[in-house]
Amino acid sequence: MSEKRVNFEYCDQLVEKFEQVCEKPELHKSSVYYTGVDLGTACVVVAVLDENYEPVAGCYKYADVVRDGMVVDYIGAVQIVREMKQELEEKLDTELVYAAAAIPPGTETVDSGAVENVVRGAGFTLSNLLDEPTAANEVLKIQNGAVVDIGGGTTGISIFKDGKVVYIADEPTGGTHFSLVLSGAYKMPFEDAEVFKRDPDNHKEIFPVLKPVIEKVAAIINEHIEGHQVEEISLVGGTCCLTGIEGTIEKKTGIYTHKPRNPMFVTPLGIALSCRQEEYEGKW
Known part of the structure; x- marks a missing residue:
């Protein structure tokens, strides 16, 4: 079996286990817990791993506290994460002390402090702060x-060479733009378009409408990978849940493109894998 296939299976199995523990937490006691907090534009996810780095609990909530990768509702974000922390602590009958978090690549000078303060304000001791695609690669394990x-x-785009980050970038195009296009095409409120696009039953119908935006994303990827030896592309993030998105991106980039099982959960799991049992001292 190829190394790529082994890595993909590890990723998909980890995500599948996380989906299961979101519904039914693993209640066995662990000597330590590793927590990841993912403050997404559309969804906030908290993932908890045990001493063996296996998912034991998690929860997620759709929210409007982050826009274009920036925290715009600090109080709301703190409240959501605090409530999720308390919910998970009750389920696991333990205190979750340390948590890692992530930010879009290239935004460390403008938003890392806000994300850090949200995590601390929710009652966690922040143990690590890294960029989102790099966190995702803790699960994907891409080398080149x-x-x-x-x-x-x-x-957000992170390029890896021999397993190390050599380039990062972040561009303002994502799921919000998908929803805006749908809102205009279907003449429905933006909030309704957000819900409509999440339903897999609608994906076949809306894909042709969204294809120009997907192609724009592919053009962004092409722009940033130019000059780099990119052997594969892995898609993560909630927007990638759209059925068929990987095919269009592969066609436009000419590079093998992989989409994990439920790409919305890859980054938060990678954040949790990056959690440490010590306080973050700041590197940005």
Whole structure:
């Protein structure tokens, strides 16, 4: 079995296990817990791993506290994360002390402090802060390729060479733009378009409408990977849940493109894998 296939299976199995524990947490006691907080534009996700780095609990909530990768409702974000923390602590009958978090690549000078303060304000001790695609690669384990995190507001790109980050970028195109296009095409409120696009039963119908935006994302990827030896592309982020998006991006980039099982959960799991049992001292 190829190394790529092994990595993909690890990713998909981890995501599948996380989906299961979101519904029914694993209640066995662990000596430590590793927590990841993903403040997404459309969805906030908290993932908890045990001492063996296996998912034991998690929850997610659709929210409008982040826009274009930036925290715009600090109080709302703190409240949501605090409530999720308390919910998970009750389910696991333990205190969750340390948590890692992530930010869109290239935004460390403008938003890392806000994300850090949200996590601390919710009652966690922040243990790590990294960029989202790099966090996702903790799960994907790409050696020579690109991780493309298509979130609600932005598309983040991290290019890896020999498993190390050599380039990062972030562009303002994402799921919000998909919803705006649908809102205009179907003459429905933006909020309704957001819900409409999440339903897999609608994907075949809306795909032709969204194809120009997907092609724009592919053009962004092409622009940033030019000059780099990119052997594969892995798509993560909630927007990538759209059925068929990987085919269009592969066609436009000419590079093998992989989409994991439920790409919305890859980054938060990678954040949790990056959690440490010590306080973050700041590197940005």
